Amino acid sequence: DSGVTQTPKHLITATGQRVTLRCSPRSGDLSVYWYQQSLDQGLQFLIQYYNGEERAKGNILERFSAQQFPDLHSELNLSSLELGDSALYFCASSPGQARFGELFFGEGSRLTVL
Amino acid sequence: DQQVKQNSPSLSVQEGRISILNCDYTNSMFDYFLWYKKYPAEGPTFLISISSIKDKNEDGRFTVFLNKSAKHLSLHIVPSQPGDSAVYFCAASARVDNAGNMLTFGGGTRLMVKP
Numbered sequence: 001d002s003g004v005t006q007t008p009k010h011l012i013t014a015t016g017q018r019v020t021l022r023c024s025p026r027s028g029d030l031s032v033y034w035y036q037q038s039l040d041q042g043l044q045f046l047i048q049y050y051n052g053e054e055r056a057k058g059n060i061l062e063r064f065s066a067q068q069f070p071d072l073h074s075e076l077n078l079s080s081l082e083l084g085d086s087a088l089y090f091c092a093s094s095p096g097q098a099r100f101g102e103l104f105f106g107e108g109s110r111l112t113v114l
Numbered sequence: 115d116q117q118v119k120q121n122s123p124s125l126s127v128q129e130g131r132i133s134i135l136n137c138d139y140t141n142s143m144f145d146y147f148l149w150y151k152k153y154p155a156e157g158p159t160f161l162i163s164i165s166s167i168k169d170k171n172e173d174g175r176f177t178v179f180l181n182k183s184a185k186h187l188s189l190h191i192v193p194s195q196p197g198d199s200a201v202y203f204c205a206a207s208a209r210v211d212n213a214g215n216m217l218t219f220g221g222g223t224r225l226m227v228k229p
Contacts, residue, residue: 002157035219042118042203042221043158056216090157102148103217105157 003027004106006091012112018079021109025072025093031055032074033103034066037088049074050096081113117141118206120220128228133191135223137204140185144206148217149178149189152201161202162189194227201225 003026013019025032034046045058049068060066063081068074078085088110092103119138127133137147145166150158164171164178164187171178177190191198204220 002159004157033217042120043205043219045216045218048216058216092157102160102163105150105159107155107157 002104004093004104006106006109008109010110014114015081017081021076021089023074023091026104029093029095031094032068033092034076035090083113086111086113118204118218118220120204120223122223124224126226127194129196130193133194133225135189135202137187137220139206143208146207147187148205150203158203196227196229199225199227
């Protein structure tokens with residue numbers, strides 16, 4: 001158990017809909033990261049927050065947005081969903097910026113768009 | 115443009131033998147490299163890392179080698195055990211101006227260790 005909690009674990013929705021994925025980082029971790037893993041693909045970095053502020057941004061679509069709240073939990077919002085958005089979405093956390101440290105990953109939220 | 119590539123999608127080895135997983139990168143700004151292991155229905159877990167100032171880092175049965183001139187790193191597992199069967203991801207980190215951390219992952223290699 002990494003200590004990172006993601007909900008929901010599974011989500012099935014239709015094209016055009018909007019969903020919110022939630023992540024609670026390990027206790028004390030200030031950084032939260034979101035990654036997307038499509039079928040048989042590597043993990044694609046989406047976005048990082050550190051203590052409530054956006055710190056790094058990857059190839060995150062404009063239809064996607066995220067935020068980190070004062071209690072340090074984070075939400076990833078996916079809107080106008082398309083079939084290609086079906087993927088595993090991982091949240092990870094680290095104590096600080098983790099430039100040279102490991103990330104602790106949650107079990108992921110599997111999104112299926114029909 | 116895949117900056118981190120794991121060209122072998124899968125690898126099968128016999129228990130007790132050596133497993134060698136390879137990773138190539140293209141971005142010369144990468145200066146820290148990590149390996150993660152992922153079991154089904156679980157998130158990736160950190161395995162071992164190496165800084166670009168080193169060419170080798172060892173932790174028990176796991177050793178990572180870095181060849182900067184070739185932009186290549188490899189993970190050696192000796193001896194391989196059935197419990198090592200998992201997907202292994204190579205990841206790389208580069209300094210970014212805002213001090214954020216954007217780990218770039220390879221596509222993964224599925225290792226199967228046969229008893």
